[in-house]
Amino acid sequence: MDISCNSYICKDEDGNVLISLEREDEAVLEKNPLLTHCLAVVKIGNDYLLGWNRWRSRYEIFGGCVESGESPRACIVRECREEVGLHHADAVFLGTMKLLLQPDYFSPKERIEYGGLYGITLPYTDIDDLYAQVEDKTEITKLALYSQIKDKEPIARIDEELLSFFE
Secondary structure, X not given: OOXXXXXXXXXXXXXXXXXXXXXXXXXXXXXXXXXXXXXXXEEEOOEEEEEEXXXXXXXXXXXXXXXXXXXXXXXXXXXXXXXXXXXXXXOEEEEEEEEEEOXXXXXXXXXXXXXXXXXXXXXXXXXXXXXXXXXXXOOEEEEEEHHHHOOOOOEOHHHXXXXXXXX
């Protein structure tokens, strides 16, 4: 697929492209047949929380695939429980992401997918205490604040761009 230089928000190190973020109603997203995943930007104070993805070897925001019969909201609540240790995530719907994804573990083909983007605000908390509650420590092996790792550690480019949509 041809994505012109002026028609997208950003492109990551793997060639994946964040085409747009549409500020539409969450009910519209739920009916989208190309919905595959949901992501959450988690804020603590004026900073952002990221998790180290063991398989991708970089920091990312949190989220994952929508399971069969699962709503986008149920997906992000489950993913935040598994990856952040939040059992009562009060997620705000920020919009629908449209992405052009390159062949990967999930598909051998380049494809367009849609995902829900949510924002969660936490009161100041100790990162180590929060990590102790993470359920999926095989995928997320550590947590860090964005300000402490920016320009020092690898961060998923699209995820870093998505932080700006929840200020």
